[in-house]
Amino acid sequence: MRVGLFLTCLVDLMRPSIGFATLKLLETAACEVIVPEAQTCCGQPSYNAGDYAAARELAIKLALEFADCDYVVVPSGSCASMIRVHYPSLFTDDSEPARRVRALAARTYELTDFLVNVLKLQTVPGHYQGRLSYHDSCSGLRELGVKQQPRALLAMLPDVELKEMNQCETCCGFGGTFAVKFGDISTQMADNKCRNIHASGANAVVAGDLGCLLNIEGRLRRIGDAATRVLHIAEVLAGEQGEVPCK
Amino acid sequence: MQVTALRFKRKAKQNLRNARLQSALSKIQVRFVQARADAIADLDDFEAVRQRATAIREGVLANLDAWLERFEQEATRRGAVVHWAETAADVNRIVIEIAQANQVKKAIKSKSMVSEECALNDALEAAGVQVVETDLGEYILQLAHEAPSHIVAPVLHKTKDEVSDLFAKKHDLPRKTGIAELCREARDILRPHFVSADMGISGGNFLIAETGSVLLVTNEGNGRMTTTLPRVHVAITGIEKVVPTLEDATTLVRILPRSATGQDITNYVSVLTGVKRADESDGPEQFHIILLDNGRSAMLGTELQSMLRCIRCGACMNHCPVYQSVGGHAYGWVYPGPMGSILTPLYAGLANTLPLPNASTLCGACAEVCPVSIPLPDLLRELRHRQSTQDLRPWRERLGLRVWMWLALRPLWFARATALASRVGHRLGGAKHRLRWLPGAGGWTHGRDLPAPAGKTFRALYRARKPR
Numbered sequence: 001m002r003v004g005l006f007l008t009c010l011v012d013l014m015r016p017s018i019g020f021a022t023l024k025l026l027e028t029a030a031c032e033v034i035v036p037e038a039q040t041c042c043g044q045p046s047y048n049a050g051d052y053a054a055a056r057e058l059a060i061k062l063a064l065e066f067a068d069c070d071y072v073v074v075p076s077g078s079c080a081s082m083i084r085v086h087y088p089s090l091f092t093d094d095s096e097p098a099r100r101v102r103a104l105a106a107r108t109y110e111l112t113d114f115l116v117n118v119l120k121l122q123t124v125p126g127h128y129q130g131r132l133s134y135h136d137s138c139s140g141l142r143e144l145g146v147k148q149q150p151r152a153l154l155a156m157l158p159d160v161e162l163k164e165m166n167q168c169e170t171c172c173g174f175g176g177t178f179a180v181k182f183g184d185i186s187t188q189m190a191d192n193k194c195r196n197i198h199a200s201g202a203n204a205v206v207a208g209d210l211g212c213l214l215n216i217e218g219r220l221r222r223i224g225d226a227a228t229r230v231l232h233i234a235e236v237l238a239g240e241q242g243e244v245p246c247k
Numbered sequence: 248m249q250v251t252a253l254r255f256k257r258k259a260k261q262n263l264r265n266a267r268l269q270s271a272l273s274k275i276q277v278r279f280v281q282a283r284a285d286a287i288a289d290l291d292d293f294e295a296v297r298q299r300a301t302a303i304r305e306g307v308l309a310n311l312d313a314w315l316e317r318f319e320q321e322a323t324r325r326g327a328v329v330h331w332a333e334t335a336a337d338v339n340r341i342v343i344e345i346a347q348a349n350q351v352k353k354a355i356k357s358k359s360m361v362s363e364e365c366a367l368n369d370a371l372e373a374a375g376v377q378v379v380e381t382d383l384g385e386y387i388l389q390l391a392h393e394a395p396s397h398i399v400a401p402v403l404h405k406t407k408d409e410v411s412d413l414f415a416k417k418h419d420l421p422r423k424t425g426i427a428e429l430c431r432e433a434r435d436i437l438r439p440h441f442v443s444a445d446m447g448i449s450g451g452n453f454l455i456a457e458t459g460s461v462l463l464v465t466n467e468g469n470g471r472m473t474t475t476l477p478r479v480h481v482a483i484t485g486i487e488k489v490v491p492t493l494e495d496a497t498t499l500v501r502i503l504p505r506s507a508t509g510q511d512i513t514n515y516v517s518v519l520t521g522v523k524r525a526d527e528s529d530g531p532e533q534f535h536i537i538l539l540d541n542g543r544s545a546m547l548g549t550e551l552q553s554m555l556r557c558i559r560c561g562a563c564m565n566h567c568p569v570y571q572s573v574g575g576h577a578y579g580w581v582y583p584g585p586m587g588s589i590l591t592p593l594y595a596g597l598a599n600t601l602p603l604p605n606a607s608t609l610c611g612a613c614a615e616v617c618p619v620s621i622p623l624p625d626l627l628r629e630l631r632h633r634q635s636t637q638d639l640r641p642w643r644e645r646l647g648l649r650v651w652m653w654l655a656l657r658p659l660w661f662a663r664a665t666a667l668a669s670r671v672g673h674r675l676g677g678a679k680h681r682l683r684w685l686p687g688a689g690g691w692t693h694g695r696d697l698p699a700p701a702g703k704t705f706r707a708l709y710r711a712r713k714p715r
Contacts, residue, residue: 180691
């Protein structure tokens with residue numbers, strides 16, 4: 001099975017370890033993983049800023065790069081949803097690029113959704129010991145139905161104790177450029193999230209989207225919490241927390 | 248009412264620091280979010296009712312003109328007078344004409360957001376008609392000279408203590424602290440007004456085409472008195488509120504209170520049909536129904552048509568983490584929260600409301616609870632799209648996105664730029680691997696650190712790992 005890994009620009013730039021963790025999960029499950037070198041951004045910033053033409057250009061580019069993959073896997077609910085849910089809405093015609101984009105959308109999956117519902121994994125390579133709380137990132141949850149998948153995967157790690165936080169489905173305040181444009185509101189939303197994390201009794205928070213993680217970690221550190229770990233689900237499942245396997 | 252949406256950010260900032268307001272807003276979670284969740288769980292098949300409600304509303308919009316004509320015929324046949332108002336000013340003119348024709352000195356009102364849309368109270372007072380709000384929340388706001396901050400719970404932004412102070416001052420009575428006592432005091436003051444008013448003004452939750460009736464859902468009983476005691480009753484609502492049958496209206500009433508306040512049904516559901524007949528002892532001698540357009544018909548047939556399904560339950564704002572943080576007044580007009588961020592730009596123009604469609608993380612909590620399945624995040628994005636195509640976005644944002652797009656379409660340059668950003672960011676992050684300040688991103692770093700990048704991008708590390 002040829003699986004294209006779409007890293008997302010955020011993982012590529014900010015936290016490559018998530019990319020390697022994803023790679024490990026897929027390769028351990030015997031996928032032939034290809035990582036197209038020309039991949040950049042899915043176009044979500046432009047799309048959510050209302051620039052549909054720009055998003056369309058990037059959709060066409062991405063569809064070409066992943067044309068020969070059976071599946072495309074994304075370690076992010078919001079970027080996966082951009083491709084799977086929103087790309088098709090940008091193309092109403094029946095041109096060749098439009099058809100290619102629709103085909104791409106149909107075979108694109110958020111990572112945990114892919115691991116559970118396509119690969120039907122029974123075991124994961126990582127090991128983690130500790131109390132985790134899972135934050136449901138909005139796009140993955142509401143647009144792709146990612147809810148049980150990450151929990152099912154975490155349950156495969158025997159030493160993980162899942163401590164659900166209150167309002168785990170409430171937005172952390174990231175929202176892409178929202179976090180910068182409306183920094184005060186965004187910070188208060190992040191603050192609410194931090195309070196719920198602390199109240200859960202977990203010593204690490206896990207999510208499937210790096211945007212949320214940067215936001216939550218940024219607020220935790222600012223309010224003086226240097227202890228609570230902030231991890232991507234792929235890092236926990238692959239057992240590669242923050243390590244980059246090479247130099 | 249003046250639109251002050253351009254000041255959203257400043258207002259939001261003030262409201263975030265207002266401890267009293269924050270304490271009032273913190274009650275939304277239990278009073279509305281939890282209450283709705285419980286009520287929905289008790290309903291046998293919420294999803295089926297929601298689909299039916301959506302279909303009813305969408306079906307009406309497909310033939311809105313025909314249903315409105317049917318409504319007018321049936322209402323007229325039963326003795327009501329239907330008035331068509333294109334703008335808010337038309338509503339005010341019509342109400343004043345009715346008041347003058349009937350020598351109205353005093354009008355009592357039950358809660359009506361459409362009348363807020365028209366700033367009707369100001370217009371009536373200017374024409375010499377005394378107006379008394381009789382919904383408790385609206386009455387408090389009238390005393391305080393404030394605008395509603397929520398479409399269902401207009402006084403949500405006030406705490407009980409503030410109301411105690413206000414009543415003591417305005418009523419010139421000893422200060423009460425219990426809710427029951429405060430309510431009794433308001434009731435004692437309002438009762439004489441109910442009896443002495445010449446005109447009652449209400450809104451209308453639904454217009455029923457087959458019977459020409461106006462349906463009202465209320466909780467305090469003031470609505471019944473407002474619509475039946477005075478000799479003239481004026482109901483004001485938007486043209487989109489029509490539904491074909493009583494059966495349809497009951498379907499919507501099954502989900503409106505549940506979505507709004509978590510009640511299975513409101514304390515009162517009034518179906519007001521025609522005027523007092525010769526053999527009846529109660530009811531108004533005149534029943535005027537004013538139907539307001541105010542930009543609604545212009546939404547038909549556009550990407551925003553689904554917004555006209557709205558039944559004004561307020562669930563979208565109750566569940567919106569932005570609304571929960573800043574409250575309703577920050578939005579700068581009558582309708583706050585997600586639905587307001589769509590309606591206000593359509594009413595006041597995109598340029599006068601620039602922050603509103605952007606003041607959302609598009610988290611989708613609103614659409615998830617909307618009882619008529621309005622895809623609110625998609626509509627907010629559509630308004631952003633309109634801002635973008637009309638060149639209304641700030642130049643810095645446009646420049647930033649253009650640079651990003653230029654890079655994203657050129658993988659080689661993208662790789663170089665991200666490699667540089669990763670290296671620089673990593674160095675700035677220092678030993679703690681986080682940035683406390685970043686030029687151009689003060690909105691982020693004011694309240695949060697930014698975790699530093701790893702120093703090398705994935706693509707660089709991946710290439711190094713893979714032998715060529």
